Amino acid sequence: MHIGSHDTDDVLLKRSAKGDQLAFAELYHRHQGALFRFALRMTGSSWAAEEIVQDVFMTLVREPRKYDPSRGTIGAFLYGVARNRIMKHLERTPRDFSLDEAGEAGRESHPQLREHMTPARWAELRERREQVRAAVSELPPEFRETVVLCELEEMSYDEAASALECPVGTIRSRLHRGRALLLAKLEMLREVPKRANACRG
Amino acid sequence: MTCEEFSTAGLELGSAESDGVLQNAAREHLRECPHCAVLHENWMILRDDLRGLAAETANAEASPRVEMRLLEEFQTKHRTVKAQRSGVILGWSLAAAAALVFAVSGTSWYLHRVPSVAGIQSNSRNAAANKGSQGAGSEAGEILVASNDSGDFALLPDSMPPAPQDATVVHVQMQRAALGALGLTVNEEHAGDWIQVDLLVGDDGLPQAVRLPQTASEASN
Numbered sequence: 001m002h003i004g005s006h007d008t009d010d011v012l013l014k015r016s017a018k019g020d021q022l023a024f025a026e027l028y029h030r031h032q033g034a035l036f037r038f039a040l041r042m043t044g045s046s047w048a049a050e051e052i053v054q055d056v057f058m059t060l061v062r063e064p065r066k067y068d069p070s071r072g073t074i075g076a077f078l079y080g081v082a083r084n085r086i087m088k089h090l091e092r093t094p095r096d097f098s099l100d101e102a103g104e105a106g107r108e109s110h111p112q113l114r115e116h117m118t119p120a121r122w123a124e125l126r127e128r129r130e131q132v133r134a135a136v137s138e139l140p141p142e143f144r145e146t147v148v149l150c151e152l153e154e155m156s157y158d159e160a161a162s163a164l165e166c167p168v169g170t171i172r173s174r175l176h177r178g179r180a181l182l183l184a185k186l187e188m189l190r191e192v193p194k195r196a197n198a199c200r201g
Numbered sequence: 202m203t204c205e206e207f208s209t210a211g212l213e214l215g216s217a218e219s220d221g222v223l224q225n226a227a228r229e230h231l232r233e234c235p236h237c238a239v240l241h242e243n244w245m246i247l248r249d250d251l252r253g254l255a256a257e258t259a260n261a262e263a264s265p266r267v268e269m270r271l272l273e274e275f276q277t278k279h280r281t282v283k284a285q286r287s288g289v290i291l292g293w294s295l296a297a298a299a300a301l302v303f304a305v306s307g308t309s310w311y312l313h314r315v316p317s318v319a320g321i322q323s324n325s326r327n328a329a330a331n332k333g334s335q336g337a338g339s340e341a342g343e344i345l346v347a348s349n350d351s352g353d354f355a356l357l358p359d360s361m362p363p364a365p366q367d368a369t370v371v372h373v374q375m376q377r378a379a380l381g382a383l384g385l386t387v388n389e390e391h392a393g394d395w396i397q398v399d400l401l402v403g404d405d406g407l408p409q410a411v412r413l414p415q416t417a418s419e420a421s422n
Contacts, residue, residue, distance in 0.1 A: 016275075019279040019282070019283070021272065021275055021276065021279075024271075024272075024275050025268070025272065028268060028271060032262060032263050032267070032268075033260075033261070033262045033263075036261060036262055036263045037258055037259075037261050040258060040261055041258065046261070049263070050263050050264060050267050053263045053267055054263070054267045054270060054271065057267075057271050058271065058274060061271065061274050061275050061278055062274075062278065128250060129250060129253060129254060129257075132247070132250040132251065132254055133254060136251075136254070147251075151248070151251045151252075151255070152251060152254065152255040153255070154255070176208075176209055176212075179212055179244065179247075180208070182247060183240070183243060183244065183247060186247060
């Protein structure tokens with residue numbers, strides 16, 4: 001059966017529920033990336049993120065009727081399921097990540113050493129990224145998910161509200177609080193403008 | 202705009218989520234307030250770091266083994282569903298076939314049963330008649346038929362004709378000799394024969410009149 005890019009998620013889900021494997025695969029490819037990144041940024045572990053993505057799509061395979069089109073899009077539904085799994089994972093997992101897990105997630109995401117960058121500057125940038133990553137992962141989950149969706153995934157407030165099933169006002173206030181917490185955690189950044197200016201000069 | 206308002210809305214400077222009027226007010230406040238200018242600058246650096254962090258994992262995806270596992274599960278589930286559907290269809294087909302066979306055999310049995318019952322009934326009637334004609338002693342005086350047709354009865358000696366509403370006709374089998382006890386004349390050559398007799402019994406339970414079948418009456422004569 002032919003799958004077109006114009007087919008909506010709803011159409012794909014209906015076909016998938018009837019046993020159309022291509023429709024299911026298309027649905028998976030459309031959403032897995034964003035869900036994986038969301039889970040990765042929330043948990044800090046690519047292994048946990050994969051498990052969560054797998055669980056989310058297993059729900060779609062086993063219980064496609066759980067999705068109610070009148071309550072939102074499939075994307076929002078999948079985010080909702082992913083969020084529940086992430087919260088369960090965070091409840092089970094100690095707040096401090098193990099060195100191995102941090103390393104695992106960190107290996108993929110070290111800043112690239114560019115030609116114009118000195119090793120010292122690269123090390124500084126890498127250190128700051130790690131601090132930012134740690135600061136994000138230490139945010140309380142409700143602020144973290146908002147920061148992840150709005151600042152890292154660059155979702156609009158409406159999209160984030162739909163994914164997190166809450167009003168836009170809640171997203172605004174959580175984001176404000178999340179940003180304030182991040183700034184407070186990264187107090188060292190207060191001196192950075194001078195350093196950054198010095199580097200530019 | 203106050204510093205507090207700036208800390209809430211001013212950090213969204215340049216964001217699509219913030220409206221134009223608010224952004225102008227925030228820019229104006231930024232020029233006047235050095236504290237908020239530092240805050241804004243810090244936020245811009247942090248935002249760059251967040252974007253850098255996002256860019257590093259922008260192409261991160263689940264590994265192909267996740268898709269493989271999901272597709273395996275998908276195939277298993279839909280194979281099971283197909284098998285279940287086939288099972289259900291087969292089950293219903295078998296049930297329908299069984300019901301059809303049951304209905305046909307039931308009808309057939311019923312159609313064969315009716316004549317055989319009729320045959321059994323007629324056979325039993327014949328057997329009773331044969332027994333009666335062969336003269337089973339135990340059946341002497343047995344009531345076979347009763348009707349209130351009181352015509353052609355001959356009054357027994359010393360009997361008064363009973364009122365029709367008090368009389369009952371009793372159909373009995375008896376030996377011809379027994380008619381003698383009722384005061385009737387009996388041909389002694391056929392005294393041992395079994396005959397059918399209708400007795401008109403009064404409300405006191407005693408026979409008042411008797412009616413003989415044609416053959417029997419001829420014989421008794």
